[in-house]
Amino acid sequence: MQFSSLEIKKEILEALDTLEYKNMTKVQDLSLLHTLEKKDVIVQSKTGSGKTLAFAIPVVNLLDIKKYRIQTLILAPTRELANQIADEIKKICRFIPNIKVLTLCGGVPFKPQVASLEHGAHIVVGTVGRVMQHIYETKIDLSSIENFVLDEADKMLDMGFYEDILKIVEVLPKQRQTMLFSATYEENIKELANSVLTNPLYIKNEEVHKQDSIEQKFYKVEESSKLESLLRLISYYKMESILIFCSTKVMCNELADDLSDAGVDTLLLHSDLDQKQRDETVVLFSNGSYPILIATDIVSRGIDITDIKYVINYNIPKDETIYTHRIGRTARGEANGVSITLYSEEENYKVKPIKEKFSDIEFNDIYNLEVDKISLPKPVxxxxxxxxxxxxxxxxxxxxxxxxxxxxxxxxxxxxxxxxxxxxxxxxxxxxxxxxxxxxxxxxxxxxxxxxxxx
CATH class of the missing domain: 3.30.70.330 (RRM (RNA recognition motif) domain)
Incomplete structure (x- = not known):
């Protein structure tokens, strides 16, 4: 279906047209007719499937602009995702004057947010911890909420926010529309859904676990020669835009130092960086100024960087859920991508559950890669x-x-x-x-x- 077939504000259609959003993605096609009717929904869909617009369009369409109160609250697991959601909403509001979208996230000063709240807002996008802080310290008025969105709910539960989400729900009006979006639909999500939604419609994007667009390759390596193996892989595949995941900040820093010694400039992204540094890092990587970004799992959910061809798991993740979210950083939308995972003999126990979930993983011998000369990427x-x-x-x-x-x-x-x-x-x-x-x-x-x- 095309967006023009929807009965929504002409200003939204005009914005979508200027953004060159013509045809709906699968998840938008499945959900929008229901969310525009103010129905509660549970939507299971992978990242990169267009789910932000699936809730942003009904939120903006149902907004009463003359009512200068907070009418929509959107919760996200990370400040990066919260900022991306806010930016997407602002884009589709570009032809509707005087709509105020406010982000409430940690990692940035608290007092300016308090001042912004005093001037009012229509839509608030925030992280759980910072919204909780505003509820208890600034007595943020959420009594006019008509739309409540939980984006990447499974990630928020993984981060231990179940009880905090319920506390936030307690201060919201009972009469509201609630939309829950999640990449998985396990027991903890079902339990949360039963607590916060009313007669929800369950919508599953059948592409949610379809990984045909991602080539998955595993290479068994010796821990002592892991860096050498990484350089061989980069050279063999002639990689240019590479996102490398490490399990800890210390490992990220060590790998960055090793690659710097090898002659490659890299970027780092982990929780020690403040918001300004994170924003700059994402810009420099996404615009091609640095070929390699090394990150912890902070970006396996919440960062939407297009054109990443290769994702490398330098450290194998602890479970298949984190693995799924990591490799989902490539093959965004309709693109294809490659994920490569390095593992040692001692880590076979981590490989087994991933192998059981994904039947199309290709296992290779690192020493079968014929590399005459190590050739490392240069920024364009x-x-x-x-x-x-x-x-x-x-x-x-x-x-x-x-x-x-x-x-x-x-x-x-x-x-x-x-x-x-x-x-x-x-x-x-x-x-x-x-x-x-x-x-x-x-x-x-x-x-x-x-x-x-x-x-």
Whole structure:
């Protein structure tokens, strides 16, 4: 079905059209007719299937804009996912004036959130812990909630938030629409659903466990030669955009140091980073300025980075659920991808449950890979940071115009342009970066000089 077949606000359809969202994904097709009728739903669907729009469209469509109260509460397991949800909602609200979407997440200062709440909001997207803090400390008014969404509910339960979710539900109006989205539907999810939903419709996207688009390869390696094995794999498959999972922050840091010694610049993403650092890391990786991102399981759920061809499990995950979420970072939407898992003889017990769940895993011998020379990836782009963003009314078109019309760059020399609140990131082809950076320092953007930094 096409979005144009839905009976929704014309402003939403206009936004979807400008975003080039024409046809619904499977999960949207299965759920939207029901959620638009304000029915409670349990939707089981894998990450990357388009589930955010499946709840964002009804939330915005049913919103009473003149009623300046919090009407929708959306809970997510991580601040990264919460920010992505908020951004997606803002995109489909672009032609509806005066809708305020507020994120309430940990890892950022508390007081500015309190000030924002005092000015009101229509939609709140938050993490469980920070929403709980606002309930107890700022007495956030949730009495006007009409839509309650639990996104990636299974991950929230894995993180131990079952009781906290129930405490949040206690302060919500009983008469409301509740939508629960989860990649799995195990007993703990059923128990939660029974507690927070009313006569829900269960919708299962049959593609939820279909991994045809992901080639899954396992390589048995010696622990002492794991780094060498990783370099052989990167060289053999001529990898460029690589997401590598390690089990701990310490392992991430050690691998980053080892790869740096081998001549590869990498990015790190784990819980020690603050929100600004996380946002910047995701931008630099997704725009092609760094070929390798090393992360803990903080990004196995909640980070949506497109165009990741390879996911490598440098440390085998402790169970098949984490494995499922890790490999789901590749093959987003309709794309294909490859997941590669390294394991030692001592870790066979971890391999068994994964093998039982996925019958199409290919087991290989690392020493059968014929590699004449270790060849490591080089970044296609480099990134410049401009000290100006949305708050300074800076737009991607303004930056692109300065680079092409004023400096003379070809459009293909400019990669992704990410505009944040106070800074903007611009990917420039590596071979023309230095000259471009030097020239732009002396040029105005939108009639104003901005400070530039290399990242």
């Amino acid at each position: 782009f480099r990134t410049m940071m401009i000290l100006g963003g949305k708050k300074q009314k800076l737009r991607a078109g303004d930056i692109l115009g300065s680079l092409t019309a004023d400096i003379g760059l070809k459009k293909e020399d400019v990669g992704k342009i990410n505009i944040l609140d106070f800074v903007s990131y611009v990917a420039i082809k590596s071979e023309v970066f230095e000259a471009t950076f030097n020239k732009l320092q002396k040029r105005k953007i939108k009639g104003k000089y901005f400070k530039l930094y290399e990242k």
